[in-house]
Amino acid sequence: MxxxxxxxxxxxxxxxxxxxxxxxxxxxxxxxxxxxxxxxxxxxxxxxxxxxxxxxxxxxxxxxxxxxxxxxxxxxxxxxxxxxxxxxxxxxxxxxxxxxxxxxxxxxxxxxRPSDFFTRTTSTGIPYGRIGTVHGPYLALSPSNRCTFLTDADRCRFCGVGQDGATHGGVPVDDVLEAIRIARADNPIDMVYLSVGHLGTSDGGVRFLEPYVAAIKKHFDILVAVDALPPEDDGWIDRTYAMGVDAVSYNLEIFDAERFERVCPGPAREVGRARFLDALAYAATVFPSGGVTCHLIVGLEPLESTRAGITALTEMGVLPVLPIYRPFKGRDMRRDADIELFPPTLDELIALHTHLYSAVRARKLSLNLVRDIAIVTTPLEGRFFANDDSVWTSLQVRVMGSRVGRRTSTVLSDLRRHLRVRRIEQS
Amino acid sequence: MSEARYEIDRRPILIVLVSRLRRQLWIGVLLTLFFLLLGLSPPQGLTTAGWGTLCVFALCATLYATALLPLAITSLLAIALVPMLGILGARETYAFFGSKVVFFILGAFMLSAAMSVTGLSERAATVFVRRFGGTPRRLVLSVFFLCAVGSTVMSEHAVAVMVFPIVRDIARALDLRQSESNMGRGLFFGMFWGCVVGGSLTVLGGGRGPLAIGILEEATQHTLTVGFLEYSLFALPMVIVLLLTGVTLLWRHFPPEIASTATALAELEERLRRMGKVTPREGVVGLVLVITVGLWAVAGEEYGLANIALVSMAALFALGALKWMDVQKHVDWGLVVMYGGAICLGSTMERTGAALWLTEQVFDGVGVGPQGLMMLIALGAAVATEFMSNSAVVAMLLPPALSLAEQKGIDLRAMTMAVVLPTNFAFLLPIATPVAALAWTSGYFRPRVVLRTGLVLNVFAWLAMALLIYGWWPAVGLY
Structure with a gap:
């Protein structure tokens, strides 16, 4: 002792x-x-x-x-x-x-200091803080927080959206542009994350987001990431990329099939785990390396399952992002007796992130599109756990994170789309 | 609701990059070669200006042939390069664009636009086919002759665009299946061949005739030209041969599988009913057209084809039959620009001696007589036109051919006709002419059938050229 x-x-x-x-x-x-x-x-x-x-x-x-x-x-x-x-x-x-x-x-x-973003309101009087958030280089906007899964039976257990009863159905495009202007005025933002819930349509919200993406690409040299549910047809994934989206997230959240159904009953029933995985695999053939991500929440399933998810996702070219379940974020699940939690220890997290970083490196997935996110640990930060903070790696991170690097990244992403996308018909 | 669809090219990005930038890469290669050649010393017998012209010619000929740039832009590039390289002065170079041929083409396009805009051409076509299409075979032949006749007064492209929807409606009314209907094939082959053959008879059939005449006039300091009626006279036997060949092929190769054209005639009747009665605008355009063609025929030499065309246009505007917006929409301004630049390039080749030098190098030691030489050049034009625009062939081939003719003592007008007429032998590939491309879109064409019948037409066209060169032109006193 x-x-x-x-x-x-x-x-x-x-x-x-x-x-x-x-x-x-x-x-x-x-x-x-x-x-x-x-x-x-x-x-x-x-x-x-x-x-x-x-x-x-x-x-x-x-x-x-x-x-x-x-x-x-x-x-x-x-x-x-x-x-x-x-x-x-x-x-x-x-x-x-x-x-x-x-x-x-x-x-x-x-x-x-917090961005001015949080002190301003949209033209329709909605505080910008209600449609998005800014944390340093991370800007996330939700032009609508409507989601057909917000009923008690279908709601993802961790989701805190609309708990206060305040939802907005579609913020004007100009307000979204203004939000970006405000956020960029005091933060080095080079990517905007647009999120949309389940709108009850087969397109995964693509049609809804299209005017926002078009306007953002028209007015800003900025990367656009979309966080949505998988569409029914892969053609919508093509269109997501074609319309200007640089990175996409179809967040399975839980890799374990049985727990996925329990924690995310709406998506499990309406979309299905198989479709999540198919859509992710397909998207990985459309978007640039590292441009397809999938959240696996650490702590809502056994770590072995998360680990298996990391392996499966990286093998199909998808970059796993590991948010850590925190009861004081979103909806507090500690009151849900039927949901078992698996709070990880620091050592377990280190091991998990080391595995993530190794798997991502083994598949040569680019880490450039998922960086500087203040609210989750990014795969790029996995280098700290894998002891891969060499001079070369640090230099790469510095260059890509620099103003020139970020600008280059945006230009190359747009060029890639210009080269790869062909409009084939209008019917 | 219309939905956009997209295709994502998943090949390695380097391959995608090369394939997407292929045009730019080729242009880059061409320009590099162009400047490398320009830096070389002129070969013996050629001045620096002549060498520069030859380099510009090679660049533009390649661009015309490959369509890496639109034809009009290639022409403008030629106009810009000539003064920039110090070959000729800017004033002199740009003055070539003011050729009367360019204005004649403009006038012809405007007249064609007037007929399309007022619906006169469509009405005439519908009446013609309804009048003569009493039986399936006669219906096919009426489309063939309608297009042939129409292409003598309008650009063959305009005729094809006008007749295509009529023929398509007839095919629908007769329920002709795309994959197997001989009648359907006959109708669309009739349209295709009729336009091509008829367009060879007059200078109005397309831009290549006026372009060739313009190059001839510039090359001879306006001492030689080919008149409106002369052009038709020189081409007549060939057109007759091709008309007969066309009729025979339509008759033998596409025996109709239907017995009656009643439903087609009803469709045409309905089409005419929808058009209503002849409007005053149509009447005015018809009258102006008849007077204009008459004046071209009887007073073309005295007053000039271009002048008559432009005065006719003024009359159409004055009588309220045409609006400027109609002209803007229906005139192919790109072709007008293309012809201006091509004439400029051809004239520069002539002035600097580049054309002569080139033909000397190509034909030095070729042991054929004047007529054999014309046949040889005609063959080159006929082959080239299957792969590129017929006007581009004229622009490329005529200036050196004229120099050769001058050197060998061949009549320049005969050489002009020997180049321009075969440029219409576009019976095989859809890229040869817009008429062919349009006919291919009907869905009734099969490559095997096109090849078989097209080759027959090409052979007979070639024989007809021999008839012209060895028999007809000497007989009518061309040389």
Whole structure:
């Protein structure tokens, strides 16, 4: 049996390791949150506590930039609901993260003030914060949060959309453009994520999103990603790409078939797991490498199942993204007695992300289109777990993340579409 | 609701890139070769200006042949390159574009537009077919002769565009199956051949005739030309041979499988009923057309074909039969530009001695007499026209052919006719002429049938050319 001193030493060693690894630190902060003492809170000048969009689970977060340019959106907690060892500190206008158990372990971070986006409203009076969210380089917009699965029987158990009864059926295109302008004014955004729920149509929301995508591509040099449900016919996937979408997500959420049906009853019945996988496989032949992603929520199924999902998806050319289930985000599932949760330990998460990074690298999937997302750990950040933070990798990440790199990425993506897409008929 | 459909090219991106940029890559290769050649010293017997012209000619001939650029743009490029390379002065070069032939073509296009816009051409076609299409065989032949006659006063392309929907409606009314109907094939082959053969008879059948005459006039400093009636006279036996060949082929190869044309005639009757009575605009256009063709025939030399055409146009506008918007929509402005540039290029070839030098190199030591040489060049024109626009063939082939004729003492007008007439022998491939392309879209054509009948027509056309060169032209005093 180890002595108390030895346990403290071990703990100190672990925290030193976490604070030195941006990937680990991001995971820890996302899972455990951070405390912001009142004295520091005053210095933040509105740096957190903004009213974000429930769909993206960003209410009351503080956006931090960790070493290596790693963005993270950290839930601020008072420590009562979810105890956290991490606290934000401020000395001479320099912010650091410190750990209660180890006063010597600190990590210098940058705190980003919330975008003006959250203080503005659309032409129809809807706060922009209700149709989307901005966290650093990550801009997600939901032109409509209607979804036929929002009834009790069909709702995805983790989904918090419309719980307050506020839904919007279709934001004017000009408002979406204005949202992007506002968000880009104070953040280095090079990709906008458009999300749409199940609209009850066979096209997976393509027709609904088309005017938004067309307008965005017309007015901005920016990449567009769409988060939707798979359409019934693969022709709509072709059209999704043709209309200007650079990356697409069909989020299966749960790889295990039985749990998928239980957690996502609407999509399981109306779309079906097989169609999710078929659509993902087909999309991977249409979109550029790394342009097709699929969320697998960690913590809602056994890790082995998530791991199998990672393997299956990467083999078909799909990039898995692993959001970690956090009960204080979206809808709190802890009250659902029939849903078993599998909260992962840090070691398990490290192993999972290492596997993800290796699988993605083995398939040579590009990681460029899924980067700088503050609210999930991206596959690119898996390099921190796989000890692949070599000079060459760092240089690649830096170049692709630079202004020139991001601009080049947009131009090449548009060029690829121009070359590959041919309009064949109008009937 | 209309839905766009897309195809995603999944081949490796490098292959996609090359295939999508093939045109640009070829243009790049051509331009590189062009500038490399331009940098070489002129060969013996050729001036620097002549060498530059030859390089421009080679570039433009390749562009005409490959259609890497639209024909009109290639012509404009030629006009720009000549002064830029210091071959001729800008004023002189651009003045070639003011050729009266360009304005004659413009006038002919406007007249054709007037007939289409007012519906006169469609009415005439419908009446013609209804009048003569009493039996299945007569219906096929009436389409053939309608197109042949129509193409003597209108561009053959315009006639095909006008007659195609009528023939398509007839085929539908008779319930002719695309895959197996001889009657259907006969109708569309009749349209196709009629347009091509009839278009050879007059300078109005297409742009190539006026273009050839323009190049001839520029090459001879306007001392030689081919008149409206002369052109038809020189071409007449060939057209007769081809008409007879066409009738024979239609008769033998496409025996109709139906016994009655009653439903087709009813359809034409219904079409006429929908058109209503002849409108004053149609009457005015008809009258102006008759007067214009009459003047071209009897006073063309005295007043000039182009002048008559333009005055007729003014009359149509003055009488309210035509609006400028109609002209803008129906005139093929690209062809007008193409002819202007081609005339410029041809004239520059002549002025700088490039055409003569080229023909000397090509035909030096060819041991055939003047008529044999004409047959040889006619063969070249006939083969080339199966693969490229007939006007482009004229633009490419005529300037050196005229230089050769001058050198060998061949009558320049005869050489002009020997080049221009075979450029209409486009009986095989859909790329040869828009008429062929349109006929192919009917769905009644089968490559085997087109090849078999087209070859027969080509052979007879070739024999007819021999008849012209060895018998008819000397007989009518052309040389």
């Amino acid at each position: 180890r002595s108390a001193a030895a346990r403290v030493d071990a703990l100190v060693s672990v925290y030193a390791q976490i604070l030195a690894n941006p990937g680990l630190l991001k995971l820890e902060l996302m899972m455990r949150g951070i405390r912001v003492p009142d004295a520091v809170r005053d210095r933040l000048n509105g740096g957190f506590g903004v009213t974000g969009h429930a769909l993206f689970g960003s209410a009351g977060d503080v956006d931090l930039v960790l070493p290596g340019g790693t963005w993270v959106s950290v839930p601020v907690t008072d420590g009562r609901m979810a105890p956290t060892p991490y606290a934000l500190d401020c000395v001479d206008d320099a912010f650091t993260i410190r750990v209660d158990e180890d006063a010597s372990a600190t990590c210098r971070v940058e705190v980003r």
